[in-house]
Amino acid sequence: MSGTQTKESIQDLLNKIQYKDWQFHLESREDCFTLQIRFFDVCVNTGELSLQTCRKWFISKHMTDNEIIRTVFMAVEKAEYHEMCEKFKFDNKLINNPHFDVLQMSELPISVRI
Numbered sequence: 001m002s003g004t005q006t007k008e009s010i011q012d013l014l015n016k017i018q019y020k021d022w023q024f025h026l027e028s029r030e031d032c033f034t035l036q037i038r039f040f041d042v043c044v045n046t047g048e049l050s051l052q053t054c055r056k057w058f059i060s061k062h063m064t065d066n067e068i069i070r071t072v073f074m075a076v077e078k079a080e081y082h083e084m085c086e087k088f089k090f091d092n093k094l095i096n097n098p099h100f101d102v103l104q105m106s107e108l109p110i111s112v113r114i
Helices: 007-015 065-087
Strands: 023-028 032-042 049-060
Touching (some): 007 032, 007 065, 032 065
Antiparallel strands (some): 023 032
């Protein structure tokens, strides 16, 4: 598509994308849209099955169909990386937990961060 994307035109693209049982949630903003992947999985913190929501991705109303589809692919790729970090353990301990607060981590001595 060329020209200006609408919520409907973007949603039409999202409806054609399949990946696992993941949902591609689109929200309208003042001058753009956001995409968020959502799916049910076991929470790394609670151990309970719950709705997982990924970070939001910016979708401009001026993006081409190709740019939107590739952005969705990057969102899936990043979400899978996040899942991998949550599930990768060494000596039965998470060593790359993506839920650590980066601002708090920046306060740690360098020897602890490495």
